[in-house]
Amino acid sequence: MTDVAIRRARGDARDLVSLVLVEAVGSSITPFVPVPFVDDYLFARLLRRIARKVVERAGQRVDEPFAKAIVEGYVRAGARGLGEKALAAAARFVVRKVAVVLDVKKSHDVFGEAIAFALALDVAVELEAVSFATASTVGGAIHRATESVGSAALEVITRAGRDAFRVGEAGESESSRASRVAEAIGKQVDLARGHLDHLMRYELARPSAPS
Secondary structure (H helix, E strand, C coil), X not given: CCHHHHHHHHHXXXXXXXXXXXXXXXXXXXXXXXXXXXXXXXXXXXXXXXXHHHHHXXXXXXXXXXXXXXXXXXHHHCCCCHHHHHHHHHHHHHHHHHHHHXXXXXXXXXXXXXXXXXXXXXXXXXXXXCCCCCHHHHHXXXXXXXXXXXXXXXXXXXXXXXXXXXXXXXCCCHHHHHHHHHHHXXXXXXXXXXXXXXXXXXXXXXXXXXX
16 A cells, blocks of 8 residues: 555544444443343444444445344354353353452453454445445454454553543533544554454455355
């Protein structure tokens, strides 16, 4: 990419974070929902909202089945067996209660995951790879790409975003807060977007990539 293209991609990435910030913040709360599987349902709903915003940002019309197909492909790529999922849900419930009592950062915070989902989908849109016919495949590619980025990189985004929210001023507008938080996590977002660009190109080029 040229220097101009890199700067444009960075600016677009930060604008994108501002656009989906409300959903990303909402997603970080879902792991504390005290009912197994309901949190996953709520998270999927928030991802569908993010998907619609990201794709519509490029001028492409998105209806609910379209957004749902993208998210279902994403979820399916990371699905585990029902028994394993039930055990994990029970364990997560206990961890959440401990996290709430101790007021510590939960290890499964999904704020960074939601931001990474938006960035990876944005890459797919930029590559003109997103349509209703390819939605599930793109969703699977997004999951594999965000998994490859790694939890440590996403945790940096989560921590920076959380810290930025804490220093907000009383009476600050939602748009001002979104811009400030996007700027605060800007460097981490730029790095993640660069990695996801490379990974998404690879995943989307894979022949017969599982969805």
